[in-house]
Every structure is written in structure tokens, then in C-alpha cells.
Amino acid sequence: MTSYAEVIGDPISQSKSPIIHNFWLKALGIEGDYRATQVTRDGLTDFVRKRRGDSDWRGCNVTMPLKLDALLLADELSDRAIAAGAANLLVLKDGRLLAGNTDVGGVFQAIRPLLERGATRDITVLGNGGAARAALVALRMAGFNNVCLQARDITAAYALALEFDLLIQPRTFDNPIESDGLINATPLGMTGFGTFAIDIHKMPAAGWVMDMVTDPIETPLLKSASQKGLTAINGISMLVEQAAASFNLLFGQQAPRLLDPELNGLLGA
Secondary structure, three states: OOOEEEEEEOOOOOOOHHHHHHHHHHHHOOOOEEEEEEOOOOOHHHHHHHHHOOOOEEEEEEOOOOHHHHHHHOOEEOHHHHHHOOOOEEEEEOOEEEEEOOHHHHHHHHHHHHHHOOOOOOEEEEOOOHHHHHHHHHHHHOOOOOEEEEEOOHHHHHHHHHHOOOOOOOEEOOOOOOOOEEEEOOOOOOOOOOOOOOOOOOOOOOOEEEEOOOOOOOOHHHHHHHHHOOEEEOOHHHHHHHHHHHHHHHHOOOOOHHHHHHHHHHHOO
């Protein structure tokens, strides 16, 4: 049998991870496969139990709504998974299930050029789930904590702000964005999900918006940002970065990043 890995979540049909990983497998001549498998929260425990007994299974990437639950099923957690309180990767090594978080590095690589240009005084993060936690860990790695959480569950947002020692008081979703930077760490704007009119008219002209949604690539939020003249960063750059780290852990080889232009063409980026 051919070894394989996969991405799991609910829904999962929108995932671009199979395109990325199978492109790299083919480019490197690795005999393997990468799939997308729909797994619900109720079905996650049984899924992991069955995969543990499959000698061809290398592991899986984990997407919503399973990132928090995945931690509880692992035998060992990486430092970043612990810090984020969420796992986007499960890898089977010598019979032990290891949980990691490559989202953190993906966000860090995507926002680092924006922070290095020195014009960002404050950042708003939308959401308080696993993706938001990864963004907060990445910002902590960059030494940046002048962050405001905006979320529907304001109580959870306050708890998260306290945990990450954020300097700005959380706000509810319906408040206009007033910061220099904005990271959407929710599924809002994703195909099949509802949209929410994020008010960005108070953001400064030199501001930037990053959307972690990858389907569609140009979300309504990014369209609004471009129309306002803000720097708009889609989720593909982060997705490819986290996928490259995952690929190395799943298949034991470095992703061929010199082929990024060709890969971006396949992804429509």
C-alpha cells in the first residue's frame, strides 16, 4: 500500500491542502498521497483510533472545528501547540501521536514583513478560536502585544486577552476597526459560511488586512481593503508556509519551495 496523509475537518471540500501536498509529492518523486477527509467533532475520537492502527498513515493536518479537540487525543504536544492551545497537525511516530501547530509559523512568516516596515502600532484580531490563538502566538513571537481582540463571545475574548497579556481591551464584532493592522481569524467570508460586514473605514491609509480564509482567495473583506487602498494579504501565503512545515513532518523531506510560482498558479493566487 502507498503511504498517505490527509487534512480533516468539517466542512473539508474547500481545502486546498491536497493540491499543495500532492504537487510537492509529485515534484519530489515521492510515492505517497494526500487526501481530504470530512471528520466531525463527534467522529474525531473514532477516526484517530482507526488511523493509529493503519501502518500506511503518516498523519493529518487538522482544520476547523477540530483544532482544540485534537490536542486531547495526542500523546505528546509541541511547544507551539501548547502555547496556541490548538493543533493543526497530528503525526504518528513510533506508535505515538504527536500534536503540532504549523499555523503559528505560517502566520509569523506572513506578517513579519508587515511588522518589519515599522508602521504598525496596533493590530486587531477577529475571532477567539484555534486560528486566532495561532495568530496571537505568532504576534507574541514577534514581540507584539498591542493587540485588540474582536469577537462575538466577548467573555471568551477577555479570557484570551488576559492569557496573552494583550494591551488593548477586547471589543465586540460590530465595532469598527481602528487599528493599523487587521487579521481575520474566523471562517467569515469563506465559501459556504455567512458573511459579516467588517467596518474598516477608520483604518489608516497605510494600514493592512490579512484574511486567513483561503476559499475564496479574494474575500469580501480583502475586496473592501483593496478598494480603500489598504495592503491586502490573502490566506494563500500563510497556507503554503504552514503546509511546507507540515510536509516535512509528514513525509520527511523539505518542500520544493523554488516551485512556488508554479504552485501559486495551481492555487489561483
